[in-house]
Amino acid sequence: MTGEEPPRRADTGVDVSAVEADLAARDQPYARATVVRREPPVSANVGDRAVVTSDGDLHGWVGGAACAQSIVTREAKRTIESGEARLVGIAPDPETVARSGLDAYPMRCHSEGVLEVFLEPVAPTTNLVVVGDSPVAQSLARLASELDVDVTLVVDDADAARDVPEATAILGTVDPSEVADAVGDAPLVVAASMGQYDARGVAAGVLADAPYVGLVASDERAAEDTERASDLAGVDVEAVRAAVTNPAGVDIAAYAPAEIAASLLAEVVDVTSRTPSDVAAAQAGTETEESADAATGDDSGDESDGDEPTDAPASAVDPVCGMTVEDTGDAPSVEHDGETYYFCCHGCADSFRDEPDSYLGDDPEVEA
Template sequence: MTTDDTADGEPNGDRSRIDDGDVSTLEEELRARGEPYARATVVRREPPVSSNVGDRAVVTADGELHGWVGGAACAQSIVATQGREAIEADAPRLVGIAPDPETVDRPGLDAFPMTCHSDGVLEIFLEPVTPTTELVVVGDSPVAGSLTRLADELALDVTRVVADAADAGDVPDGTDVVDTVDPDGIAAAVGPSPLVVVASMGKYDARGIAAGVAADAPYVGLIASDARAEEEVARAADLLDSDPESVRAAVTNPAGVNIEARTPAELAAGLLAEVVDVRAGVSGGAAVGSAADGAETTDDETADSDADAAADDGDDAGGSEPAVDPVCGMTVDPDDAAASVEHGGRTYHFCCHGCADSFESEPSAYVEEVNA
């Protein structure tokens, strides 16, 4: 920068700026937070302007400019506005700023008038930097496994959520595995605004939904029948201590594009198509069609089992004596139960967290209350 260059009549030293090291640090912070931004770099100058080729700045998604590309508020406002538009369009652009825009106007360049008092010329390249979208797949079902493998082919950071790391099976290199089904734990482990697909087939769907809502996910897709979806949403609302309608509004069910899928891999393909659509901002998460209708029957059929008879076996089970899940009627090894709940002086053991959550929400629906 030369000493005779000024910006809008003000000496260079009077205008706040951050150096290249600060710009790099800011970029790292934005990437860590998963926030998009635009990198602005001076690629051509004609004096008098208060910047050199190579000077750079960062434009955040809200249009704030940090760094130095020269010019006073007139030029800086153009760079900030164009930077924000580059972020929104996710497309780079070359901007020229000159007293007479026609002198720099050419194909591939957007020309703007230099309204500052100086008569210099600036050309600035704006490059949007969009963080990789994180896809969170909740569940250990075959559909979840297929979706994890298929998503590895796309520009997605994939996180698999299971109750136990061993349940994830073989996952592609680079896939993160989160082995907790605590909603707060899941939300804390994933990045900001992930895309979430819940496919545990009733084991801990409510917890996956709650985690997606807690993480401000723009898309929470659920693989479930309509009846079970309503139950899972209600349980998720209880976990969040939130209004069920607000939770329901955040959930897409049935999730996935309707491609008449029959196999887990085909279901996953329909889900991935919708994820790609949502990521591109085309559908905003609206369900295009059902890829899950008729895809599951076993969990609904199990739920119709005789829960009252199962409750008779809900007493404390010592040693390896089997217990019966009072919600679904499955036989459970107390030493290997997915969850256990104390109620009315008894310990009830459950095959999955979904059954435990349902029981805790309304225990009287599954066992006779014991009067003290």
């Protein structure tokens, strides 16, 4: 039984460009990994490249050493989460390649070669869903067309919105389920129909798991729209309230439709600049606050699952290759006979898992 799921084997017989096109068509984030420097003996060449998905699938070629693939896969996933490109160096002695702008890691396999790999995150184009054909909605669609976003205009009559050519797509339906199906997962939604069908736009955003649902409405109408959206989406009203931002837009004392649209666009830009790691940090902060609140309740003396400190040592010796494994919290591990063993790479972990007895030797203590 492993303490960490090993990465899927590199798929070397693929057209990397085709994989990228498929991921882009499905709006899936990924990272490009390109070998930019090598020192033999390594099996990769400068220019070799691969694609790493957010699930840890590696398609392509960055060298055959399992430890190099593990490091590239792990760091590529971190690149996807942070949204920032990185240069990674892998060498027997990381200090020999360490420099400003490069993250160096030890080559823990038997190879003495060196690899430097550039990791570039690729995020799907943001889909901004503008609900309504009001002057505010039309202005927002026009302004947003200047950004790297796909603008979907949702109206009850598609013919009435033909004067907004900046929209990437126009949906002539305001049914929440149909809209959610059409726009895909996690769009940004702004409901600005001026009361015509804002509730249905909010419900569509909730059903599509939108990270941002902005509503242009008075407090009184927003409360009514939230209640109605809860019924339409079949979601608890408190969950809908938590998902909705009202009044939407940054506070710039906007009154004219174009000014309101500009304030909405500023808020959209702020939301799109947040990386997955920012969101995770915010969620972690919320969970920490909830844990602290729970600790002050009647059950504060009870033990809680998942709060026990880890028993992983700071370092360990790989029983397969004999190398010292630093930072065992991230290292591959295998449970055997009630004991946890840590490895420099998944290749060593796989070898141990297959034949553990061949690497452990005899127990020196023998009962009399």
